[in-house]
Amino acid sequence: MVLYALFSMAGLYAAVLASRKLALGTGKRDIPAVISALAGAMLGSQVPLWLSSGFGARGKSYLGALLGGFLAINLYKFLFKRTRESFGDNFAVGLPLGAGFGKIGCFFNGCCGGRGLFGLERFPTQLAESAFNFAMAYILYRLFKEGRGRNILFPVYALSYLIMRFFIEFLRTEPRVAAGLTAYQLLALVFIPVFCLVIRSRTNVPVHASV
Numbered sequence: 001m002v003l004y005a006l007f008s009m010a011g012l013y014a015a016v017l018a019s020r021k022l023a024l025g026t027g028k029r030d031i032p033a034v035i036s037a038l039a040g041a042m043l044g045s046q047v048p049l050w051l052s053s054g055f056g057a058r059g060k061s062y063l064g065a066l067l068g069g070f071l072a073i074n075l076y077k078f079l080f081k082r083t084r085e086s087f088g089d090n091f092a093v094g095l096p097l098g099a100g101f102g103k104i105g106c107f108f109n110g111c112c113g114g115r116g117l118f119g120l121e122r123f124p125t126q127l128a129e130s131a132f133n134f135a136m137a138y139i140l141y142r143l144f145k146e147g148r149g150r151n152i153l154f155p156v157y158a159l160s161y162l163i164m165r166f167f168i169e170f171l172r173t174e175p176r177v178a179a180g181l182t183a184y185q186l187l188a189l190v191f192i193p194v195f196c197l198v199i200r201s202r203t204n205v206p207v208h209a210s211v
Contacts, residue, residue, distance in 0.1 A: 007105030015098030018137075019091050033087050036076035037069040044068015051183035052175045059111075062099055063165055063184055066158060067191055086202065088154025092140050096157055100133035114171040123171050132164050152202045159195040162188040 045065040049057040077083050106112040107126035114123030136157055143149040149156060166188040174182040181189075 004105040004109035004111075007101050007108065011098035011101030011105070014101055015091075015094035017094075018097050019094035030087070032080075033073055033076055037073045037087070037091075040072020040075075041065040041069035044071070048183045048187060051177060051186075061184075062102065063161070063187065066095070066161065067187065070154075070158065086151040086154075089144070089151060092153035092157050093137050093144065095154075096133040096140065096161075097137040100130045100137065103127070103130035103133065113173070114168075115173050117171060125168055125171050128168060129164070132161075136160060152199050155195045155198040155202070159192060159199065162192050162195065166192075 042065070044067050045060040045062070046057075047068065048061040048064040049059050073087055074083075077085060077087075103112070103126045107124055107130070112126050112129075114125035117123040140149075140153050140157055143156075144153060166185050169182045169185045169188075172182070174184065177183050178186060
C-alpha cells in the first residue's frame with residue numbers, strides 16, 4: 001500500500017510537472033477549463049466500476065477519468081462557445097507519464113492484474129500498461145518538439161490508449177458485462193470512433209490552442 005501511494009504521488013507530480021514545464025500549447029492557462037476537466041475526470045473514474053460491479057463499487061479507473069475529462073471539457077467548450085479551441089495538447093505528455101508511474105503502483109498494490117498466463121500466476125498487465133504509457137509520453141513529446149501533431153496530441157494518445165486497452169482486457173480478470181466483453185472494452189468500442197472523428201476534424205480545420 002505504501003508503494004502504491006508513493007508511485008501514485010510520483011505519477012501525479014510527474015503529470016503536473018510535465019504539463020507545466022514543457023509549456024505544451026500556447027497562450028495562458030484557462031482555469032475554468034482545467035476545473036471542468038478535473039471534475040469530469042473524477043466522475044468518469046467511477047463509471048467503469050459501476051458498469052462492472054454495480055453502483056457503489058469503490059475504486060478509480062484511469063480509462064474512465066480520461067473519457068470523463070474529455071467529455072467534461074467538450075461540454076464546457078460547447079456551453080461557452082469555444083468549440084474551435086483545443087485544450088488537450090497541454091496534458092498530452094503529462095497524462096501518459098503520470099499513468100506510467102501509477103500503473104507501477106497498481107502492480108505493487110496487487111490490483112488491476114491479469115489472469116494466469118505463460119506460466120505466471122498473474123500476468124503483469126499493469127507493467128505492460130506502464131510501458132505503453134511511458135512510450136506514448138516519449139512519442140508525444142517528440143512529436144511536439146518536432147512541431148508535428150499540434151492540436152491532436154491528446155486525441156492521438158486517447159485513441160492509442162483505447163486500442164491498447166481493448167486488447168489487454170482479454171488478459172485481465174475483469175467481469176464480462178456484455179457479449180463476452182468487459183465494461184472497459186465496451187467503452188473503448190464506443191469512443192474509438194469518436195477520437196478518430198476528432199483527429200480527422202482537427203487535421204482539416206484550423207484549431208486555436210488556448211490553455
